[in-house]
Amino acid sequence: MSLYIIKSGLLTTIQDQGRFGYQQQGVIVSGAMDSFALRAANVLVGNDQGDEALEITLRGPSIRFDAEALIAICGGNLSPSIGGQKVPLWRPVIIRAGEVLEFGPCIWGARAYLAVAGGIDVPLVLQSRSTYLRAGLGGLEGRALRTGDVLRCGAVSDCAAKYTRNGLAALESKPFAAAPWFIGFPSRPAYAQEPVIRFIQGRDFRHFTEESKAAFVSRPFYVTPQSDRMGYRLEGQAIRLMQPFEPISEAVSFGTVQVPPEGNPIILMADRQTIGGYPKIAQVASVDLPVLAQVKPGESIRLAEISLEHAEELYMDAEQSFALTEKAIGLYLTKERGV
């Protein structure tokens, strides 16, 4: 089975959970911005949760499927449709051979993840299929998808194959069929408009003025158009140090909030550098990274401080919830009656 890219969209790349183990070689982690949506989409089509999928940004591509396929779209709502009919998110969808998946206006969020049963057959580079554009690493030839690309898909799991067969039998003349069940709101991250992003104090927190610390948690911050997969550049009340302070460069992470001297915080995202040298005011709680990843340039966020212990508990709750979701989906996929 292959995917024919009829129209590339704004920025469509292949991403998995990221390239770990090579940061000490300076290799950027990359991976999906919204790791929850990536994992969810994969599980919905019978893949391993960490497999690769298409990360589709703001304006989506048009993709023709040359054979029937089991797919799932999770994350932002970029108005996916097949044959002029809306395709619902967060659930398995069986698409008929020859049909075209298109995307329209961005209704909500910034990124959608399209997983295909069997995954996408591109080589592993340093143990990951994630695309890192600047170094031309991973994905399809290290670059974003272009019109005319053809992506080959991998081997479909037994349960996905069976589910697809059963579903096709019930498809009749329709171009696609979506499952009536889906991952509901309570099982997703707290996606929202102007979301509250929770953070733990960064190690340099106390070097900032009281006024700045107060503003950091009370004022909204605007996500500027210069924001991308590397980092979100915020604008709001300027955040100031009590006195000049240049930390010695050290490792940074997904969600590290650095403040350069001009006072506008930067939240480091999937394509962050491995090492950073600006004072660190905060570190976003892991559970809120998917929420942040769906904020698009031009929107705002609010920030709220929590303790490390609280962040750890939220993380455990989220992981346990996902494990249950994964189990439930496994059961639904293996049920006999199909879509």
Add this chain to the structure above:
Amino acid sequence: MIKKTDNKTADSIARGRHMSGLYETDESDVLVLPLGDRAIVVDWGGSIHPDTHGKIRALCSQMERNPVPGIVEVVPAYTTVTVFYEPLKLRDPVTGDQWSRSGGKDDRSPFEIIKRIVSRMVMGLESVEAGSSRIVEIPVCYGGEFGPDLHDVAVHTGLSAEEVIKIHASQDYLVYMIGFAPGFPYLGGMPERIAVPRRSSPRPTIDPGSVGIGGKQTGVYPIATPGGWQLIGRTPLKLFRPDHAAPSLLQMGDIVRFRPIAPEQYAAWKEDDI
């Protein structure tokens, strides 16, 4: 037990600076503090110094030799080692327990468990590992089209271009860490005589292999990136090789020597000439 650094004053100043009262270890002069809910920083404090670097190498190789379940990866820097971990996969090194949140008084959070793990490793480090530093020679074609800023560096330092090359190429440089870009070495040891400020406006793109000076630092750009350093030459070596198991040509702890080559040698360079 870790030996105290010579630079004790700087060390204690740095500790005072970082001390939050919550996360430092009691037993040594090493701080252990969280980088969010999935990473921990081991910080020796003080300034950038080969002694600290030796301890960092010792901890990294210790962790490489004894992989701990739940530790995802380890990122060394000048004075710190950051350990990334998966909170739900860690086990307490003493009790063998995973994080359970049963509400019992002996429950340890993932941060407390990882802190225990790394603190024990740090305690166990006998001393700075002597470590056999690998010497890597990097051929550089200085000046001309490959080093458009060599003239400016000479003017700024009051040296001739030949002297700048001679000073730059007669030094042993220590690779403190790899970062900024894949395969980019943070080198220590550049003589201050050839230090020059960065360019007032960065170049939008710099060719891979370019050798530059930025302030008191020197380095080699492994991939095309924007950059503000003064470019004095270029190496035909590939510093970033994604098809290798160790994709960075240089590794933390290596000693780098630059060797001047002529443009003809640059043109005739083949990958296996090293």
